[in-house]
Amino acid sequence: MFLKINNLEKFYKKDRPLIKSLDFNVNKGEIVSFIGESGSGKTTFLRCLAGLDEINDGSIELNGKILNDSKTFVESHERKIGFVFQDYPLFPHLNVIDNITFNLNSKLNGKLDNVLGLTGLKDLTRSFPHELSGGEQQRVSIARAIIRDPDLLLLDEPFSNLDSNIKLQIKNEIYSIIKNAGITTILVTHDVKESFAIADKILIFKAGVLQQYDEPFNIYCKPSNCYCAKVLGELNLLVINGKKYYLRPENINIVNSSEYKGIVEKSSFVGKEFQISANFFDEKWTLFSNNSFKEGCELSVSFKDEDLIKFDSNCENYFTQPIDRK
């Protein structure tokens, strides 16, 4: 176990714990994607890992060394943790190169070139932060973190301002850097696609509680509760004999006629196919089709019974208290 989080608790106001009791481990070299709603405490958690905030209870252990518990607090600068901040603050008095190599004194010419190339900053080395576009600033911030081979890399929405092209490129490069160097990484992102693409494990976090922590495929196929299932993709609710079942949009086929009928509400082109919102049994469903349908059209669909997803009662929503996973 490389990174061990034990019963971590964190609050800003005592009566409103933000992180109730977080408990998970990450192996060396793994990339964990941390998924949670806006304001759920993701950044706060990363700050605790980086030593910018103290935890209120529990412990954080990295590489066998306690970083923070009720007795110990290792200062941030002694932790060797790379952090790409959500709002990518850069030092205003330093240009791109100096920001990236800030506090590094060893010769790193080759490496620097490499990092500059991968983040597409070669032409901007002498620019100051305020002369950069949002995405460029973000890339400097990424470059600054990965150039120093941290023990643990924390990425807080690192790609939010990058266009798909450069994002893809950087993502792939970071992936290979991380994997080659075996840097344990925690990636906070809102884009589930991204998580799927590079994460070894996904951690779903909601209401201060870890909801599920597993490999992407497992989460997608065996979500521990309805919330987790929804996070990874849209879910259509179907009530059969008073029992609730869920269906993924891609498992629904549009057929000429069937017992399942609905009314089209909106159909919009999403590239490569149309996304259709329709009303089935008073529930709003989403499905995909290669054709567009007019608003008001009737639509018949079919699906396989094995694609129906069912949750037992305590998983119909999300967990509000930490569950014992041991």
Next chain:
Amino acid sequence: MFLKINNLEKFYKKDRPLIKSLDFNVNKGEIVSFIGESGSGKTTFLRCLAGLDEINDGSIELNGKILNDSKTFVESHERKIGFVFQDYPLFPHLNVIDNITFNLNSKLNGKLDNVLGLTGLKDLTRSFPHELSGGEQQRVSIARAIIRDPDLLLLDEPFSNLDSNIKLQIKNEIYSIIKNAGITTILVTHDVKESFAIADKILIFKAGVLQQYDEPFNIYCKPSNCYCAKVLGELNLLVINGKKYYLRPENINIVNSSEYKGIVEKSSFVGKEFQISANFFDEKWTLFSNNSFKEGCELSVSFKDEDLIKFDSNCENYFTQPIDRK
């Protein structure tokens, strides 16, 4: 024509024009999505529209009134343009409510509640910016822009820090607000999905030049050049008899055997299906499949000839000079 951009030119350094000659019109109530690479000048363009920068040549006309040309410059505070900035600055000394209602004095209780509800900020009205998460700050910034019914709404990556749930909700709400009020909107985003979902028109911008400006469906189906085609989705290159053809991943079917064979390089689960990178004729192709394939597997594919996309020679890349579209 509500918003008219004529031959707009803008540079920071004279020898490196950022926007070479931009020329397009937007009708009242339309939502235009502005797509361009990181650092291509999108924010700069919005700043010019908002009157925070002066253009170097050409003109901007809103609602029949010249805002900026070689003789006129209407000051920013006289323009009534809503701007959600990319880095969502909030006044640090004002709480959420005061930030949102800054410089509004009319009674707007109902509206305020409405906006707060839609952005999910009801519990945070008394918080100060430094106590907000990244996504919350962004939502305040959105709320602040839409509460004041601008003539023109500029959204610069407004959803970059929002989780899919709240993003969807806000997007839909903004969409209906914009459509109801007939607010002309320019949306800068990196997420092509988003553009498809809410934009009436998409403007693709590259190398200082407008590449294509059309409805989403048209762009997807009739991209004016290779670059535009690529922006909207991945494209696989196929060379037949020395001629270049392109294929969309979704138009490729995996079959048991065919004359088109490739080697799988990586296959990753992206939710609902697997994305497969494979090597076909020394080109890197992307395709989708419901099953995972091992690295090194051989893969046979087929496609319909009508799905092959072909560009004439000057569209094989992107336009580097403004083209005359009249």
Next chain:
Amino acid sequence: QNIQKTNEINIYSQRHYAVDELQYENFTKMTGIQVNVTKANADELLQRMKIEGSSSPADLFITVDVGKLWQAGDMGLLQKIKDETITAGINSEFLDPNNYWIPLTYRSRIVVYSKERVDVNDLSTYEDLANEKWKNRLLIRSSSNSYNQALMSSLIANIGSDVAEDWSTKIVSNLAREPKGNDRDQVKAIASGQGDIAVVNSYYIGLLLSSEKEEELKAGNSVGVFFPNQAENQRGAHINVSGIALTKNAPNKDNAIKLISFLTSESAQQTYVDNTYEYSVNSNIEPNEIVKNWGDFKKDKLDLNMLGVKRNEAIRIFDKTGWK
């Protein structure tokens, strides 16, 4: 170390004129004794001496207001000086009956008047300034000024506190403007016509009349000097002395005495009058030319210690009667 000690004197002084330095230089030249001076406000110096107590380095205490000398004695900070050689040359009317301090120079608080608008015959005494006829014509500075406090103390001692209080009330109602500015400004105010008579210290007129600035000279020349209470059976003009005293624990007492006798010597007294417009306490020394022109005058014979004794009462009268 002993030798070093005998070779210096430490002075806490409220006086800060160039002439003082000249005197000390002359003294050092004469005796080889080093003179160390700390110049500050009298009250702060008193406080400092009090706190320092027996470890105070000060040998001598010099002020420009005899009230503070009295106060120092009252606080037990001084020791008596009984040295005939010193007092011999000094006009006995300036001497401290208790021998706590030795006067160095003196000055009078006099009345000046507009030569244009005031008939000098209308002027008579300090008491007369309370007369109705000076309504809105009288100029004087604020009551926080120690010269005014000394003047009031002398009045209390001479005419009793009730009469003095009544006087003060009337003075306030006669004022041409709120008390403000320094003594020179009172003269300038007469020149500019804001008032007709003013109460000022004598040497400021000397300063004005010797000014290098033409306009100041004009202002100085526009007023006449009048010494009040000069008539027969009147007590004479109010005076105040600048004096020196030996501290209780003076570490260099012998040197200190030497300095005192030097400063009271005729040559040093001559140096004073040559450089300032004060009067010498030695009757043999004639004042500066400008000052001499005003003529001789009768001085109030009041025990100068009264200027300190009555100080507190004076202030309360000021406050009560609204003299700002």
Next chain:
Amino acid sequence: MEVKLFKIKKPNYGLLTVVFLSTLIIFPIISLIFGSIGVDISNFLYLSEYLLLDYTISTIYLLSLTLVFSFLFGVIPAWLISTSRFKGRRIYDLLLYLPLAIPTYIMAFSYGDILSFSGPFQSFVREFIPSLTKVVNQDYLQIEILAVLLSFSLYPYLYAACRISFSLIGNNYINLSKNLGLNEINTFLRVGIPLSRPAIFSSIFLISMEVLNEYGAVSYFGVNTYTSGIFRAWGSMADMDTASLLAIVLFLVVCLFFSLEKWLTSKFKYSFKSNTDLSTYYKNSNKKLIYTHISCITIILAAFIIPILYMTNNIFIDFKNIDFFDVYVLSKNTVFVSLASSILIVLVVLLIQYLKRISKSKILNFTGETISLTYALPGAVIGISLILLFSPINDYFGFLLIGSVPVLIYAYFIRYMAVGVSPIVSSFKKHPKKLDDSGKSLGLKPFQFFRKIFFPLNKNAIIIAFCICFVDIMKDLPLTLILRPFNFDTLATQTYEYAIEEMITKSSIYSITIVTFGVILLSILSVNQSKK
């Protein structure tokens, strides 16, 4: 939850240092407060009955007027110069700091003389425009004019702090405000000023304390302020205890305001947003340019050039009597003590602010603020309390601490701490905490932190703090008077001694030397600044 009794961190040297330093700084106050327990309060009651109400009213009136004028002279030019670029901007920027080098009482005496019957103004009118003689022949010693004169020499505090603060607002907020429909004036009022609240508050505090502690100019103008009460108790009634009691009451009132402000703004932040452009914001219309030039020139002329011309003229008049060797010796003394103390102050302020910034300790935060409060006590009272503090040592060891240069420097250090704090805090509060976080996560150790982030980011403010401290200490009177070694004069004491004896002419060479040092210092540093 378990109770955390022991948190094994490294011993918090930072905290210890700060507590030690601030104890050093507020010790005299504490001793004063304890010393005043159980003193005879009859004089105090007497004063409060007869005078305090009166004194308080005129204090408040004078203070309000002075603050209004200082605001006009300080804040508006600071905004204009920070947010626009025009020819002459740099020279205005330099000149606008300089009136600080003119002591308030010199400003008052000079203008008193300039405007008086025999002054150049009235003489000129009498000579050349006799018809106006009646109009200009006024009593100029009015409280309103005093307020203007005080603000002439005090506005630079506001100017300096606002200049720092305004230039660190960041394009980002300015753009936001433009976009939300505010024109420049409204941006100034609704964004510039609120975002500079710490700067404005701390300099208003400095100015208020200067006004409250001002005695020379105030009594010359016949205005009785609270301080007059203190000196009346002390000087005239020979009652030091009452004087300290009054000083303590004032001190407590100030503390109250201070805490109130801290409490009110505890949640506010004033930093700019990171990655923002900090330079140029507003275009200059011709109208605005004219206005800018007129306002800057008027202020510089009235607050600096005229008094300087007056002094220079005096010097020529009195040229033959000037003892240049004396001027040289005094300059040496003055520069030495000012330099030593201002370096010390800037270092300590930096240390404390820096530790405050990197630590989350509440105690540190608290002490960091309190050290400015010593400024609320009149210098003379601090002087006496130091004598009180050191005389036992004198007794005990048998050597003299009081009246030695180290104690004098210590006294300056205590008293002028607030002057150094103001610009540095204004600047520190402007820099986003995010930068600290980045630095920490990039592995900066505390000292490196200072060298690599705080120093470069706050360099301007540090330079300005140093200059202002230096100039202020050069002007110091009450502390120097009472605590200086034997035979030790400074330019300020000499200026004062002549001025108080109504020999302004003679004092001019000394005051102009003070100003000259101020000019030299500011020029060197501003040249240094512009290299950047």
